[in-house]
Amino acid sequence: MLRCSRDEHKLRLPLLPATPSRGRKNSWVAQRLLDAGAIIPGKTHLHPLAYGITGENPDYGDCVQPRDSSLLTGGSSSGAAASVQEGSALAAIGTDTGGSIRVPAALCGLAGYRASHGVSHGEERWSGAAHLAPSFDTLGLLFRDLRDGPALASAIYDIPSVPAPTQLRIGYVGDEFTHDCEPEVLSAFAAWKQRLTERPATLTPIDTTFWVDSLEIFASIQASEAAQLHRGHYQHFERAIAERLAWGASITTDQLRLLHRRLEDFRSKMSLLFRQVDLLLIPCAPVSKLFAGQDQSHVRQEILRYTTPVSLAGLPAVTLAGEAIGAPFGTGMQLAAAPMQDGALLSFAASLIE
Template sequence: MSDIIQRFAQIADHQAILTRYPFPDRRQAWLDRLQLNIPELQCLDALSEAGGAQYQAPAVDVRPKGIAPQGDAQGIAAIAEAARREPGGIQTPAQLALQSAQAHSNLHAFIELAGETQIAEQAQAARERFQDGLQVPLLAVPVAVKDLMSVRGFHLTGGSGGPTTGAEATDAVAVQRLRSAGAIIVGTTNLHELAYGITSVNPHFSAVVNPRSADHIPGGSSGGSAAAVAAGIVRAAIGTDTAGSIRIPAACCGVVGFKPTYDAISRQGAMDLGPTLDHLGPITQSVDDSALLFSVMAGLPAQVPERLADLQGVRVGIPRRYFFEPLAADVSRAMDAAIARLKADGAELVHIDIPGVQEASALQFATLCSEATAIHWERLLARPDSLGEDVRVRLEIGQLFPAIWYTRAQGARKSLAQNFQSAMQGIDILLTPTLRTTAPPNGTKSLQVGDTQMPLHAAVTSLTLPFNLTGMPAISLPCGTGDNGLPVGLQLAALHNHDWRLLAVAARAELLLKDSYQ
């Protein structure tokens, strides 16, 4: 047993008494789980005293910088345009989405589907708003919502077991804005329980199946949302992202996933996991679709990104250290090919380093373990058996973390955010892979990444979580396929509040890369 685990064993012997947790017999399960995170624990143990103010997310100022959808509308804009021409058919796209969801029930993408009456009532409300002359940019667009936020008329489970209350009486703010824009909610999607995991293997509602390959994970925690979009059930779904839970399943399933600047979309009405890390955002079939949903959910005028004729004048930062080391060989080749296409289109490539980013996984681990346990502590005390084992043990180990580790981690987050800010001076966009590999096989606990054997969680989350720690906007889009035929994800990121610049470059990159992945 390593020294750090021995020290946690000593903490475990006393902490359950202090917190009055009535299940000290689970001590060995806690220590076994902590074994997976020895590098993070050692990093936290070595953090120096953090001086100065603790990390605080910057104020949000995501101003409209896109353009209104044009006459050549595609994707969800085309659905809305067709409904405006023929208002009598407003409920037809939602009805088709329900039929598709039922036909794809083997994917376990949904926890609850809307009934015919719900669809008819939503369609009528959208039709009345349109006829009253109100702006309904998402008229008739079917949308799926991750079962982690309140949706009027649906049960809120968080993907978890145990008793549930009746159907929700109100919508989360983001959902209410979608409805006001004319969207029709067709169902709530499956997820990794409480959004606390990356496989979307849910012991209560079945494991979500990746439409690209049933033998590989769909990613998580928003696996149901990504699967529903990848299967073509809907063009747009809503997810949450605490360590990559929008971008990871988007990469695994070959779709677009956008995590905006922290709090650009209100989280009111959504269940918390790690409040300083949680983000809401869209998973869609295109960057334009993501931009439209983002603008509506953020309370902005509905818009798509400005059209870039090329990438002349766009400076793209390439952080080779950490973000590209190690990578699976097929992912590395896909990245090189994508970078070459962006360069040929005029992008200026700048190789940069982000000091301190190698500590990101440790900072995320301390922050999320502490916050998630605090959020769900009463549930853990009252109904621990209603939780799946993997989520229960992660919540249990959070009680063992020293408070000084959490506060030091927040100070280190502040330094990391400043380091990104400094390294990206004069840089428009940061480019990285979304994942170090393609979608991992089902049931795997670790992955061989190049010459390095990595625990599954590290291999999957290490490239996405830095942008949760800092609150920077980031987007994943497909950029090719691996040797196994599965999609490779390209991640682009920008500084706080530069969401529309990020989306504009992402839309151009999507166009340049569209023939690299089918």
């Protein structure tokens, strides 16, 4: 089992990978965990093709929360979130392209870690795994306690544990961005802002005007890359995914070139933003619940508006569960840092739990 130090105590963490495999060789990430002494007790299912934010699955059944079967886990790392929530694992492997770690962590009351795109990048680290959209795909973890994050990241990525930074400048999204949030989410947002000021940290609102195009840029490039990877097999997927793949295939080379220019412009503006602040605080989703059996088609874009800015910039992010500070269940926040600042982010997040 993986042993990790926390407050001078030793934890033994069984982990679950989020993607089923029938191969004869372990994926890179699974082998890393086994080499560190982890026990992998099982494998879990996910949203088909990892191309969805709800956790619905027409082949294996929609993934509901063990805590409350009327609620979906969120996705795409749906089975991973369910396994940690029910206690069959203390941590689980997942991926995050547009929010697939952050959203299920938030909705299921868990901690989550999405690695920097640079940390997750490379053929070796995706050995034994399948891409959805390489421009944005990252690896990550779902777990219960923020204090476990540094040890887990160290075991997989060799990210060194560093002292928690202090006197941070934290930018947060303003009312113009959170206008569609449920009251419970706004309550948790306010509670986490208060907690952060006690660290101490300086909180300032940020200008998110340039985020308005983030979902369009993200969804288009994602669909184009997914379509290339799965060309000739669209008919094997559920209708919503097949339609996205067909749309992605219709995006022309000239359109894609323009989209990538817009992506680079977005990343440049995010780099400038991180000259003003050290971290960003954003709700993971404007909702705290996805009810099983209901039409979720409208929810996808509502949630992705909150998660895609982090994805476009390739930022590392940690999900802060609402319940960790007494806020309503399902109201997780995403705390994001500049690219490749994973160690400092994880250490700071761990310091927020008393």
